[in-house]
Amino acid sequence: MSGLIWQIVVVAIAVAIVAWLWSNAVHNLSVRRISTGFAFLGREAGMPIADTWLPYSPKDTYLRAFLVGIVNTLRVAVIGIVLATAVGTMIGIARLSANWLLSRLAAVYVEVLRDVPLLLQLLFWYVLMQGLPAARMAYRPIEGVYLSNRGLILPAIPLGEGQLRVLAAAALGAVVFYLIRRHLVARQMLDGRPRRAWPYGLLLIVALPAALSWVLGVSWTVTMPELRGFNFVGGLALAPEYFALLIALVTYTSAFIAEIVRSGIQAVPKGQWDAALALGLRRSFVLKQIILPQALRVVIPPMTSQYLNLTKNSSLAVAIGYQDVVSIANTTLNQTGQAIEAIALIMAVFLTISLGISLFMNWYNARIALVER
16 A cells, blocks of 8 residues: 555656646746747748658648658658668678678678767768769669769659559458468368468459559559759659668668677577487578577567667758758757747657557567467
């Protein structure tokens, strides 16, 4: 009972402190005749945003500008998490390679990138991007791909309403296939009869979306970038600021993920390797089908922290002029003077994204955890 009373007292003190700080802030703002509230979100923003996936013009509202900033932040966070996971996993496996040169190179990669501050790496990649040749002299490693001080230009498929409908149908088909596959596996566990799941996947993920694409007359033509004047037209353009930020976040975070993967693999008892190799299984098969699934139980919790760090570190984009939600909030703050509201919006965005990542990773961690009978 006394423990409950102390908890109530602590919560009451915390609420009282927050209420006092809020009332003090409101009083100081009123004395200085600074309006409060989020009504400014409906006003015309008047700020240009160079790199965005959403339609936007300076005549749009501050709310629209914030939405553009959120999408720009998610562009970095989601793609960065996927790439950092892939690169970090490969580097972590390379550190355990029997090839001396490969393992030493992986160790150098990890130690150098972990010991250099992320901001310096970000500035390095941005300066390197600015030092690339102009569009007319762009590097072309393969046909249709250009690298210049305008960024990375890639071939692309224009996505309209029809293409999005087909992709949504394919995604829905993948979800239904996953449920069907689980059902078939459950039935196999009951009667021991194997059942093929791939025909359902072929039907739901390939055949039905292809039929929908044919019915809607959707075109999947790849547009190749072309140099016109001083810039490229067509294709997918990754701006120098975005590309530099993505490279810096991926390389920096992958160095930490590599150590997490390495430690996770080493946490699996050596007898698992010995038993699998004694059966004549290939090392690549053993690593993929036996070792990595067990290592995931050790890897997932610290990996979640790295995903959260990558998302929060994306706020360094303001240092090189990439207009994410932090940069747009800073511009809004300078134009409107709504400091508390702008900072509150930034905190709410990163809190929501971080909680979403944490909930998903915790769900996945619980799903792969060992269940004791």
